[in-house]
Amino acid sequence: MSRQLTAIRHLDTDTIRALIDDAGKLKESVVSGKEIRSGKARSIGLLFFENSTRTRVSFEQAASHLGYRVVNFSGSGSSLSKGESLKDTILTLKNEGLEGLVMRHKASGSAALGASYFGGPFVSAGDGQHEHPTQALGDALTIKERLGKVEGLKIAIVGDVLHSRVARSNAWLLSKLGNEVRFVGPRSLIPAYTAKLPGEVHYDLRSGIAGADVVMCLRLQRERMEDGRLSSTGEFSRNYQINRVSMRAAHPDAIIMHPGPINRGIELDDLAADAPNSAILDQVANGVFVRMAALKWVFEGEKA
């Protein structure tokens, strides 16, 4: 059986730790210019049904450090616009000889489905509002570097939790590693039923980030105004923006994180985004190394 990384929810703690550790080692090698022994050169497909620049570039960089060849394939201008099904698209790529597949798709649950069609090494680059596993792995590496550990911490995930795959993946990962996870945001953006999500809910920003070691902002999308969940961005930022004032409730050494792209002045102000305790650019950098680790991991499964 090939290994497939579709959701943090399905990973055990040992695997999560191993992936983070390996990403750390790969980072050292890349930074020090050491040769990376990743075995055979592989060809992988990057299949993006949803627009993404950051994640796609991150996977391309990861693949290039590993010496893998990358084939890009995007939803628009492809067979998809000709009505081909997800299944046939993936079976085609598989039979064109791609050895591994990275996929992003707008439908929740499409990662596991795509992986089952592909039947080989597979890494999800995000499926709908379900999960974004490599983002969470990169965030965990960042926390570990900044705070020296990823356990026993208080983590506040702030903003549009309802629609966020980043929130879900991070909540699973961080709770599995023994951290306290809090979901913070207005009622209209927090799931009404959270019994199956690993975190406690705070509708008040102050209580939500009180004593937090990590404050993780989420991107606020314009659609949230269009669907009537918020009257304005101003309404949100008055109550939930992470800035110097609101951060006073957090632990004095707390770090600020954001999966990007940032809406400056909405969920985060300039001061917080650019502050020394902002880890946002580390997250971006580490994204490459965890994606290397993830790609290596799924291919290692093939040998076993």
Add this chain to the structure above:
Amino acid sequence: MRTLFSKGRILDPSQEMDVVGSVLVEDGQIINVGGDIEAVDVDEVYDCTGLWIAPGLVDLHTHLREPGEERRETIKTGTQAAAAGGFTTICCMPNTSPPLDTPSLIDFILDRAASPEAGGIFVAPVGALTQGQLGERVADLGSLKKAGIVAVSDEGGPVQDSVVMMRAMETCLQLDLPILVHCEDLSLSRSGSMNDGATAAMLGLKGMPRSAEEIMIMRNCVLALNTGCRIHILRLSTWGAVEMVRQFKFLGAPVTCEVCPQYFTLTEDAVGEFNPNFKTTPPLRTQVDIDLLTQALNDGTVDCIASDHSPYAPFEVDVPFEEAPFGMAGLESAVGVTLTELTQTGILSPLETIRKLSTAPAEILRLEAGTLRPGGTPVAQITLIDSNVEWTYDVNRTFSKGKNSPFHGKELRGKAVLTYCGNEVYRDPHFHNDRYARQ
């Protein structure tokens, strides 16, 4: 030609009859029923020892998909599936392509259903409530009625505009046509794909709140109460819906309702890891809902059980959950699931089980069905049920083209083993051939 269904347990709710006895059929018509009937000059005998002899089952809610969606089902395969499921009368829903909004389409359905290729059972068409099922203008219901519809429905395209629904009810009251209402406030359920609950939140799926169903049930019941038009609420799924129907029945509104097997057996948890076979509307809810729905079946608030047979082509379901269509194939599992979950558990007595599956649905639409009384039906409609046979539901062995079932692989106890509709239309392998003899 005389046929005797001999020494079975006769369950006929239309006569409150639960006795061991026989049914005598002559030239396709029931001529005598009872514990002690004289049967001479019999040509063929079905030995029904240990079996239930029930009036042919009636399904108010089937999608035959023809015309236009033959990849999913045809009148031929759908009626064969119905016969295999124990049904002798089924009502087919109007959300085909094009929708059943003109008399010629009703003629087409009736012709196809009567063809020798079809399953040999009765198909009672349900007309489209609005033109093109667009929910805007009421269709020409008078001419549809003349063509042979037994009811009208907004199934598959629930009418959102209250004025349209009120006008439709006034028209239907005039024509004495009941409306089968699909109760869903689309503004609340739009782009949702499962129950709004903890599982949806975990899976990152947009939820369909129970309020979307309950608000429309409330509206439709209020309009029915005020206009006097008979309505039948399709597939209840929430405890709140049950309480509303109970209340409106108490107020005297001409309201009946149904549940479908998936709603009294499965919860939102069954969606598991995005399994599209568990996607339906209204969505699978929670255990509290199941508890109230089964209680309401027992106390009579829920009048009947329907299959909501909604077959799809396999490729249509082999897609991400959010993109999959709503609905489940159900004709061939309905009896097995009902007996296993409601009858064997004591929630419904055998007689009440048959009432929910035959007599009650027939009475709701005043169909000539659901009874063993001589002369009560155009031809004898009889279903033999083995309430003890243990079997496994397997979609690869169904007549229906729709393999999208949540019950695939489920072990069931109880099955319709022989279906008779003027003549034998289905004999199951579980009905041993020794039971049949020509004299």
